[in-house]
Every structure is written in structure tokens, then in C-alpha cells.
Amino acid sequence: MGVPFETLLPYGVMLGMFAFSAAAVGGLRNMQNGGKRARRGIDAWDQYDASAMTSSLVLTPGVVMERDRRLTGFVRGQTDKPEAPKGFETNNPWRVETRYM
Amino acid sequence: MASRQPRFTQQVLIDTTPLPDDIPKVKELGASSAPLLSASFFIGARCKAYNDDYMMCKTEANGRGEFECMKEGRKVTRCAASVIKDINETCLAEFRTHWQCLENHNQQLWNCRSEERKLNKCVFNKLKLEKTIPGTPEGEQQIHTRVKNTFATH
Numbered sequence: 001m002g003v004p005f006e007t008l009l010p011y012g013v014m015l016g017m018f019a020f021s022a023a024a025v026g027g028l029r030n031m032q033n034g035g036k037r038a039r040r041g042i043d044a045w046d047q048y049d050a051s052a053m054t055s056s057l058v059l060t061p062g063v064v065m066e067r068d069r070r071l072t073g074f075v076r077g078q079t080d081k082p083e084a085p086k087g088f089e090t091n092n093p094w095r096v097e098t099r100y101m
Numbered sequence: 102m103a104s105r106q107p108r109f110t111q112q113v114l115i116d117t118t119p120l121p122d123d124i125p126k127v128k129e130l131g132a133s134s135a136p137l138l139s140a141s142f143f144i145g146a147r148c149k150a151y152n153d154d155y156m157m158c159k160t161e162a163n164g165r166g167e168f169e170c171m172k173e174g175r176k177v178t179r180c181a182a183s184v185i186k187d188i189n190e191t192c193l194a195e196f197r198t199h200w201q202c203l204e205n206h207n208q209q210l211w212n213c214r215s216e217e218r219k220l221n222k223c224v225f226n227k228l229k230l231e232k233t234i235p236g237t238p239e240g241e242q243q244i245h246t247r248v249k250n251t252f253a254t255h
Contacts, residue, residue: 037205046134046208068133078204080136080196082186084129089120093113 034076039065127175132185138208139200139217140188142232143224148180184230192223210245212253217245 029038039046046064069075070091071084120126132140145152155173159166188196199216206212221232234243 037207039207041207064134071131071133076204078133078135078200079131080133080185080189080200081131082182082189084131087117088129088131090117091115093115096112096114098112 034074036076039076124171125175127178128182130178130182130185135200135204135208136185136196138210139196139203139220140185142234143188143228143230144181144184145235146230146232147184148177151176151180187228188224191227192220195220195223206254211250212255214245214247214250214253221245 033039042065065075068077070088071077072079130137137144151173155170155177158170158173162169195216199213199220202213202216203210210217225231232243232245234245237243
């Protein structure tokens with residue numbers, strides 16, 4: 001006696017759910033990185049952390065990816081122009097205490 | 102600034118006041134991280150003297166280097182920008198292929214050696230800038246000239 005196909009339907013549903021979540025998470029990651037592969041193993045010098053700009057817990061905010069964001073407007077954006085856009089000289093954020101603002 | 106280190110740095114301040122006019126203007130370098138990494142050894146090849154000069158100035162300035170070495174710093178910026186500009190004018194296709202590969206491979210040079218070889222060849226032929234890794238032991242083959250890459254994913 002063979003197993004009726006209805007027996008396998010729940011397994012199909014489960015596999016379909018796994019496939020859906022994998023595709024959704026991967027697509028989201030792809031969107032967040034501007035269609036490029038995500039960076040991994042990035043150190044404190046390289047990384048961009050949005051909370052580093054507002055949090056006191058991160059002592060060394062990322063420099064390199066923050067600079068990319070200032071140059072291109074997007075954390076994963078890249079540009080090979082020899083000269084920075086106007087206003088780049090002065091838009092470097094300083095982390096200060098609230099009472100000095 | 103106060104002599105005390107800031108502690109509760111919850112806020113950022115973006116001060117848009119430009120530099121005073123008595124400081125000569127220099128355009129900041131506009132290349133972002135992947136193009137800079139791709140061009141780094143060529144920048145080193147052309148600008149070694151300026152970079153060493155700046156670092157020596159900062160070492161000898163006893164912590165006031167940001168102010169006292171601005172002249173040397175402008176030379177460093179201008180030299181790096183000139184290298185990027187020259188590469189853009191002569192080897193743009195190879196340059197873009199290489200830095201886009203770097204950007205897609207976690208900015209790891211070892212994963213983009215085939216693109217790098219084409220870029221190195223073009224830059225050496227047209228700009229006479231050769232990539233040499235400082236500190237390689239005498240007589241050992243430079244890592245970027247190896248044709249076989251065991252761990253590269255493509």
C-alpha cells in the first residue's frame with residue numbers, strides 16, 4: 001500500500017514556509033545592502049552603526065562606512081570621484097555632551 | 102575644548118563653519134572606501150614621500166600635529182587625489198571592475214586577484230606605478246603576483 005499524497009501535504013507546507021522565510025530574509029538583506037553582498041567581520045574602524053551616532057555605549061564609532069555614507073548618502077554606496085562633493089569638509093559629526101550643544 | 106574628555110556623548114554636533122580664509126583651501130578626497138582600497142598601493146607608490154613627511158611631522162609635533170602639520174596634510178590629500186584622478190582617466194574600466202569586485206567580496210583583496218592583475222598591469226603600463234607590498238621578505242614572491250589562489254571563491 002502506498003502512502004496517500006494527503007499525508008505529505010503538511011510537509012510541503014512546512015518546506016514552503018522555510019523557503020518563503022529564506023527568500024524574504026535574503027531579499028531584505030539584499031535591499032539593505034543596495035543589491036550587494038553584505039559585509040561581514042567588520043571591525044570598529046570600518047563599521048557603520050546608526051546607534052553609534054547617538055549611543056554612549058560605543059566608544060569608537062565606525063569611521064570608514066560613516067565616511068562612505070557622508071560621501072554618497074548611503075552606507076554601502078561607493079564613489080570613485082577624486083574630489084568630494086561640496087559641503088563634505090564641514091559635515092563631519094562631533095560627538096558631544098548634550099550641554100555643549 | 103575642555104581639558105576633560107567628554108563622557109555622555111549622546112548627541113552629535115555638525116559644525117558647518119568653514120575653515121578661516123588664512124588657511125589655504127584644499128578639496129577633500131572624494132573616493133569612498135572600496136576605490137580607496139583598490140588604489141591604495143598606487144597611492145603609496147606615488148605619495149610615499151608626502152605620507153612619510155606628514156607622519157614624521159605629526160610625531161615631532163607632540164600632539165599638536167593637527168594644527169602644525171596642515172601644510173603637509175594638504176600635500177597628502179592633493180597627492181592621493183591626483184592618483185585617483187589619473188587612474189580614473191587612464192584605467193577607469195579596470196579600476197571600476199576591481200573595486201566593484203572588492204565591494205561585493207567584503208573588501209578582501211585576496212578574493213579579487215584576477216581583476217587586480219588587470220588593474221595592476223594597466224596602471225603600471227600607463228602610469229608607471231607598481232604595486233609593491235612593503236615589508237615583504239627579501240626574495241619572497243609578492244602575494245598579489247601568485248597566479249594560484251587556494252582560498253579565493255572565484
